[in-house]
Amino acid sequence: MKSIQTLFVLILGIMSQVSFGQFTDEINSNRPGRSMMAFSVGKSVFQTETGLHYVNEDHNTLDYKASGFMAEFDIRWGLFFEQLELIAEFQYQNDNYTSELLDKNRSALKKTLLGAKYLVYDPFKNYEEKPNLYSWKANHRFKWRQFIPALAVYGGANLNFSDNPFNFAPIDIEEPKVSPKAMIIAQNHFGSHWVLVTNVAYNKIGSDFASIDYIVTLTRGFNKQWSGFIENQGYMGDYYSDGLFRMGAAYLFNKDMQIDASIGKNIKNTPSLFTGGIGFSWRFTKNYKEVKMAKPGTETKTDKKMKKKGEKEAKKRKDAVE
Known part of the structure; x- marks a missing residue:
């Protein structure tokens, strides 16, 4: 795990280029998928994302079944800078667990994660694609630039201050009360309809439950209101490894509200998982x-101030020589 920690430190150190966030005319929600987009909600914007899911769990080896519901509540808040976002994620689960020797109700705050995300590179900043007035073919040619993703970094902390019956810890090992999480986020826009989001995370750093996780989400916009997605999520740890697939759709109710529905299934039967929710x-x-961004080739207020300052310094040097 030390080599993995070193790799993350190097990557986070390399990504130091500052850019601008992007406030969209319509709400930009991470739902119904589980991945996190690179762009922030915008400075001083407050956003909530909630969900209610049916959860069914069936373990072939341990011979138990569990079914119930899981509630999700995420808070996203743009603060201080256009590209900075504070994020709080909560999951609460309540289900009925049955086996040959046991029948009980389980309920607990399954996940509490507090963190911050910062957009470090935006390929659309200071870039304006001018149409070719003489060639339809030139305007519709394949553009390699779309493979350059927007990049963001995330850092957070898992909080675990109660007895959580939903973790995968062995009986004789207790999960830490606080454990860090670091993540790299990439977001590509392919044309005007497709968006690909990739998350690679190192979760519960420094603990026995550390894992490398990833999420890849492909979203397709069908029109101004409807969009659909498919997603693959993977966990790679010492105590739990799995792969999950999800699909669903979202409907833009208005520019500030969105409703969604999704289903998900994993690839193993220890345990087998199925979820469906809204x-x-x-x-x-x-x-x-609104943060006004200058068009490529135009002078910003900062540019003008620096130019004026440079002219004054040049005049001082000239006067000193004379």
């Missing part, structure tokens, strides 16, 4: 002030 996303934008 969700709702909402954002508050009253305090948002």
